[in-house]
Amino acid sequence: MFDVPEFRAMRGLRGFAATAALLAAAVAQAQAQAQTPAQPALPNVVILATGGTIAGAGASAANSATYSAAKVPVDQLITAVPEMAKLARVRGEQVFQVASESLTNDNLMTLAKRVSALTKLPDVDGIVITHGTDTLEETAYFLTLVVHTDKPIVVVGSMRPSTALSADGPLNLYDAVSVAASKDARGKGVMVTMNDEIQSGRDVSKTTNVVTSAFKSQWGPLGMVVEGRNYWFRDPAKRHTMQSEFDIDRIDALPPVEIALGYEGVSPVAIDALAGSGIKALIHAGTGNGSVADRIVPHLQKVRASGIVVIRSSRVPQGFVLRNAEQPDDKYDWVVAHDLSPQKARILAMVALTKTSDTKDLQRIFWEY
Numbered sequence: 015m016f017d018v019p020e021f022r023a024m025r026g027l028r029g030f031a032a033t034a035a036l037l038a039a040a041v042a043q044a045q046a047q048a049q050t051p052a053q054p055a056l057p058n059v060v061i062l063a064t065g066g067t068i069a070g071a072g073a074s075a076a077n078s079a080t081y082s083a084a085k086v087p088v089d090q091l092i093t094a095v096p097e098m099a100k101l102a103r104v105r106g107e108q109v110f111q112v113a114s115e116s117l118t119n120d121n122l123m124t125l126a127k128r129v130s131a132l133t134k135l136p137d138v139d140g141i142v143i144t145h146g147t148d149t150l151e152e153t154a155y156f157l158t159l160v161v162h163t164d165k166p167i168v169v170v171g172s173m174r175p176s177t178a179l180s181a182d183g184p185l186n187l188y189d190a191v192s193v194a195a196s197k198d199a200r201g202k203g204v205m206v207t208m209n210d211e212i213q214s215g216r217d218v219s220k221t222t223n224v225v226t227s228a229f230k231s232q233w234g235p236l237g238m239v240v241e242g243r244n245y246w247f248r249d250p251a252k253r254h255t256m257q258s259e260f261d262i263d264r265i266d267a268l269p270p271v272e273i274a275l276g277y278e279g280v281s282p283v284a285i286d287a288l289a290g291s292g293i294k295a296l297i298h299a300g301t302g303n304g305s306v307a308d309r310i311v312p313h314l315q316k317v318r319a320s321g322i323v324v325i326r327s328s329r330v331p332q333g334f335v336l337r338n339a340e341q342p343d344d345k346y347d348w349v350v351a352h353d354l355s356p357q358k359a360r361i362l363a364m365v366a367l368t369k370t371s372d373t374k375d376l377q378r379i380f381w382e383y
């Protein structure tokens with residue numbers, strides 16, 4: 015095009031000008047980078063998905079309680095909360111896709127072994143487990159008993175499906191990743207983030223079956239998480255994770271332990287049937303302070319005489335069972351479950367029985383965990 019001296023000269027000048035402009039831009043960028051310190055690398059958080067309502071889907075946004083649990087895959091849970099990318103480098107694994115009432119001991123073992131393996135990886139800083147809320151408290155307690163790590167492990171669920179108006183899952187998940195990515199959450203035992211609160215996996219229970227504030231502990235939350243920041247108010251009082259004498263890497267199977275409920279007019283049929291089913295311990299979910307109906311006492315004594323451990327818990331959600339109060343536990347060689355609900359007493363009994371069946375040692379374990 016126009017190959018004349020003036021144009022050639024201009025084209026040369028223009029080339030020079032363009033080069034100078036590029037150089038100036040490169041210098042400006044280098045100066046800008048020099049002024050803003052490099053952002054520290056984000057922590058790595060792994061989300062292990064197991065199903066539940068947090069992965070649930072309803073027919074319409076108005077369905078906050080009628081829906082199918084365990085439908086949405088983990089990658090969709092992650093893409094639904096893009097803000098998490100500012101907290102951590104997040105990746106997901108789909109461990110199960112089930113409603114949590116259907117989880118089994120084998121599922122618990124598989125999940126805990128995966129969590130344990132991940133905590134040993136240098137490029138994993140925290141772990142989140144998405145889970146149905148029905149048995150979330152049992153899984154959280156099991157993990158705090160058997161996973162040896164001080165890296166944050168957070169179990170999270172939701173009371174409304176992801177498709178519902180004011181779904182609580184996305185914020186609960188954001189909070190869980192925030193806590194799992196936090197250095198100040200290390201060494202707190204397994205935690206549960208629901209409804210802005212950071213609960214101890216040991217202490218928390220689902221206390222209501224419909225509201226988003228369902229998860230409570232009678233000893234209060236460990237703290238709160240608000241807009242990606244943790245506010246701590248107490249530490250766990252019982253042994254957990256690194257201080258635990260139990261280690262999932264040295265447990266191959268969980269012994270069968272079942273629960274019998276106490277109530278007005280109760281018959282010994284359930285207890286006698288359970289006693290003959292091969293169980294290693296029976297949790298008696300008694301009334302009041304773990305009371306046992308007088309007609310039931312001989313049946314529990316027979317259970318104990320057969321070598322099965324008898325553990326007195328209470329169906330009452332608050333308080334704790336006093337040893338030798340409602341029953342002469344020393345005389346009957348029974349164990350008391352302290353403040354643990356029947357379902358949590360069962361978790362601890364299964365774990366403890368992988369190590370001992372001595373009732374004095376078991377009672378120590380129920381005081382300490």
Ligand code: DGL
Pocket residue numbers: 065066067068083112113114115145146147148149171172173174
């Ligand atoms: N089926 C219940 C479960 O998976 C749904 C409750 C929930 O996840 O919130 O635990």
